[in-house]
Amino acid sequence: MEFTAAQIASFINGKILGDENASITGVSPIENAQNGQLSFVSQEKFAEFISLSEASVIIVSGKFVKEENYKPTLIVVEDAYLAFQVLMNLYQQMREEKKSGIEQPSTIADSATIGENVYVGAHSYISDKSKIGNGTQIFPQVYIGKNVKIGENSIIYSGARIYDYCVIGDNCIIHSNTVVGSDGFGFQPTKDGYQKIPQLGNVVIENNVEIGSNCSIDRGTIGSTVIGEGTKIDNLIQIAHNVKIGKNNVIAAQAGIAGSTVIGDWNMIGGQTGVAGHLKIGNQIRVQAQSGINRDVQDGETLFGTPAFNAGDYRRSYVLFRKFPEIVERINNLEKNSKENTNE
Structure with a gap:
């Protein structure tokens, strides 16, 4: 199936930045997306891919948009992850014909x-x-x-x-x-x-x-x-x-x-x-x-x-647990030194 950025934006009430006629025929994770594919960015650690990705269309959470001109066409929404889920559900409904x-x-x-x-x-x-x-x-x-x-x-x-x-x-x-x-x-x-x-x-x-x-x-x-x-x-x-x-x-x-x-x-x-x-x-x-x-x-x-x-x-206890052999050794050394000092 082939969709344009304008069609996709209409499904998720997104704002288009770029070519509304940009088309996609598949989806991909943002790290691997290529021309003709759709992806999304909803986390800070992937924000750099908005500029670097070869994807044709990217759904982006608005807080990550810093410029007006990007190579991919952007569809800007409040929450890109939720918007992408909406699209995936729609695509599944189109792809899977209900049997009877x-x-x-x-x-x-x-x-x-x-x-x-x-x-x-x-x-x-x-x-x-x-x-x-x-x-x-x-x-x-x-x-x-x-x-x-x-x-x-x-x-x-x-x-x-x-x-x-x-x-x-x-x-x-x-x-x-x-x-x-x-x-x-x-x-x-x-x-x-x-x-x-x-x-x-x-x-x-x-x-x-x-x-x-x-x-x-x-x-x-x-x-x-x-x-x-x-x-x-x-x-x-x-x-x-x-x-x-x-x-x-x-x-x-x-x-x-x-x-x-x-x-x-x-x-x-x-x-x-x-x-x-x-x-x-x-x-x-x-x-x-x-x-x-x-x-x-x-x-x-x-x-x-x-x-x-x-x-x-638990996490605070685990830090101590990992050091337990060292702690026991220190206690033993302290006891040993204390006994030696007492004997003197």
Whole structure:
């Protein structure tokens, strides 16, 4: 596809500096952009590329524009990063035609309910009494269990597995090979070994949730495991039975949340974070990568370390930790000198 600077500016309400007829046929990071490509500058460290880049058109945050004449055509906006996201969303919509219809071979139970303009890809299986809302897209090789409810305009990518009785809201995205509703890790030790505890609950995923690939979200033992509205979950994440996650959280890859923990709203949890079970995590908390949380967390805390504590305190402590051998040696020398002085 080819677009002019004028067309692009109209999509993002930008001001043009330069040739409004400059055209682009692709996008590129600003460091590598060439003639015919679009890029953006939203950070100070890339501002020098406004003058140096070979890009034909650059979207620029207004605070970085220092001159009137640049070689590339500039589209000036308040926040170039957000404006670029708007364009990428529009481009994705243009590029990806929404499918509809039922491909064969696929299996849909007679008791299942399929809404209007639904797409079901080949080799997918939809079980008894499941309900699929209008406009939802189910890609090939998806399994949907009994009594599952999926809302409108959601996307279930190839290889995902949705177990019995789970509920998925509107405008959700579940990426390939994720499992929703597998058994929670519940076993009772006995003299003969571990007795499996039946997992009779389900998973409820509210509206506008996105779940990455290769995630496992366990059903509740009784009751529901809940993923709140607007939450975004990265790849390779384990969420155990009866966890409750609130609204608009972001959780990065390889995190694990143990059973029955309750997480509030608007939290940011870094990659490879581990959260112990039966905890209460508040709102607007930031957890840095590879942290281990083993206590309740109050609203607004920023955590780091294992076990995690205040990130600022952790960094100050780490400076001392790195010097610990030197500190011990100094203490030993002081004790030695003190003893020698005493003996004298």
